[in-house]
């Protein structure tokens with residue numbers, strides 16, 4: 033597979049590095065014991081920034097079909113995420129006065145975690161979910177779902193068959209599509225001229241500010257600001273009219289946009305909040321290429337602090353285990369070169385992962401009970417977004433004197 037060195041938003045050559053995390057296997061490719069003696073494919077995690085349009089992007093080293101066509105992640109497994117979706121649907125029903133004559137379309141609708149709430153309110157829905165196994169589960173639950181990647185062609189085709197939608201939703205998908213402009217054109221094809229497109233994605237401003245470099249992995253093809261997201265939408269005839277800042281995924285934006293390229297288009301002036309978020313980005317330096325320059329140094333500091341800690345613990349004869357086996361943990365561990373020598377094992381609540389090994393680093397994954405048996409001196413928390421919850425859950429480890437280690441945003445021993 034050839035890798036394009038042109039910016040996927042404006043076509044200019046990509047010559048500048050945002051951060052280079054070296055080589056890593058795809059972060060969800062957990063290994064069985066019988067795979068440990070085989071070769072493993074590593075791909076670059078070399079993130080670039082476009083000098084011209086400022087889009088921060090990872091070239092499509094791994095094809096989307098390989099990542100998403102049989103995806104293991106089920107959105108409904110997280111109760112807080114399902115509740116987040118329910119509140120959104122109720123708000124939108126009120127704001128747009130949606131009912132039995134309306135249509136909501138969701139791109140990357142997963143197992144229907146969001147659209148199920150619209151179905152419950154009697155609003156017709158269409159889900160578009162590339163992973164066939166997950167689309168099948170949604171259909172079994174009575175949530176009409178079709179299986180393909182959204183782009184201009186498939187969006188136009190779906191609109192011809194089902195009519196255009198009052199509301200088109202895309203949550204945690206805008207960063208995950210290698211051809212962001214074609215995807216945006218698909219959104220435009222699906223929405224009525226006076227309809228609304230709502231997109232949620234992690235905000236690059238927060239990623240940089242909170243040093244969440246481990247959220248960089250092959251499934252995330254771009255790292256968006258309001259400015260660059262608006263530019264991608266504009267190329268598809270959509271204008272950003274409103275924004276909300278959300279706490280999800282370490283700090284996300286919810287962008288509302290409307291068609292601007294049709295006689296019946298009703299997009300007004302952007303809200304005050306749009307101007308405020310743009311100003312915050314400008315104040316943080318993110319509207320210039322130079323303003324992105326310090327991040328690579330911050331990343332090195334995290335790596336150096338974590339390695340220093342682990343090497344010292346090892347020399348002092350202390351034992352160290354991990355908690356969690358999230359995708360982001362694999363970026364961190366591979367980037368830092370941490371294997372069983374520095375982190376004996378990790379534990380995870382998901383039974384699907386027990387007995388498996390982390391990609392690249394081959395650190396074994398056990399059930400959480402293993403902690404009480406092994407009684408490690410330190411427990412490194414890999415999903416930092418859940419640190420409060422995990423420290424609370426593992427309070428029993430204090431009995432044998434264990435301490436918790438959180439590497440991001442800066443190394444902390446608690």
Ligand SMILES: [Zn+2]
Pocket residue numbers: 039040041042043044082083084085086087
């Ligand atoms: Zn560009």
